[in-house]
Amino acid sequence: MSNAMNRKELNETISFILENIDNSRIVLNSVASIRDQLIDLTLEKQEISEQDFYEISSVLSTQSRSPLWENYFIKKHDCERVSKNEDRGDFKKNGRYYEYKSSGYNLGNSVNMLQIRPWQDCDYIIQSVSDNGATTFVLTHAEMMLEMKKLKASPAHGTRKALENNTTVEYMMSVERDSADWDRWINNYRKEGDIF
Numbered sequence: 011m012s013n014a015m016n017r018k019e020l021n022e023t024i025s026f027i028l029e030n031i032d033n034s035r036i037v038l039n040s041v042a043s044i045r046d047q048l049i050d051l052t053l054e055k056q057e058i059s060e061q062d063f064y065e066i067s068s069v070l071s072t073q074s075r076s077p078l079w080e081n082y083f084i085k086k087h088d089c090e091r092v093s094k095n096e097d098r099g100d101f102k103k104n105g106r107y108y109e110y111k112s113s114g115y116n117l118g119n120s121v122n123m124l125q126i127r128p129w130q131d132c133d134y135i136i137q138s139v140s141d142n143g144a145t146t147f148v149l150t151h152a153e154m155m156l157e158m159k160k161l162k163a164s165p166a167h168g169t170r171k172a173l174e175n176n177t178t179v180e181y182m183m184s185v186e187r188d189s190a191d192w193d194r195w196i197n198n199y200r201k202e203g204d205i206f
Contacts, residue, residue, distance in 0.1 A: 038069055041066055045067075048067060049081060065141040080110045083135065088103075097127075103206050110134075112139055122183075124182045126183065147201065153198075163182060163183035
């Protein structure tokens with residue numbers, strides 16, 4: 011078992027979880043109850059900071075927080091949502107189309123990018139989100155295709171046989187934080203301030 015805890019640490023961790031599980035549920039339910047208001051509380055009413063927004067939303071499940079982070083980014087940067095029928099990413103800004111991907115902290119300490127659709131004619135916004143905020147990367151379509159090769163992207167769904175003749179395979183890949191690949195991404199793709 012990797013990162014194995016000794017029996018004492020494991021028992022202490024289990025005890026801590028059991029002692030605090032009701033409080034954890036209360037926090038999760040409380041965040042879920044204001045989920046739809048968090049963007050306005052941050053951007054329009056300015057009642058909470060961006061750091062608070064990311065810290066509060068981090069307790070949500072991946073399926074719940076990822077669309078929230080995407081909607082926050084779109085609203086913050088005054089982007090235009092794109093219809094799924096266009097098959098060109100999630101939004102556009104200044105005439106360019108973008109696919110948005112976000113990843114919060116996880117056990118692997120990686121930025122996980124799922125459902126990358128290489129056939130779509132769009133660029134990419136990738137955000138690595140922590141309690142302190144978001145690190146934003148902007149990649150052109152060509153740069154993303156190059157990174158898929160470098161990082162050995164693999165199909166996100168299906169078996170090899172099922173994907174054999176499929177022209178619309180969705181891929182997944184990861185960049186481990188604090189790695190040589192992460193440093194390369196920071197140097198080549200990181201954007202601060204004016205993202206567009």
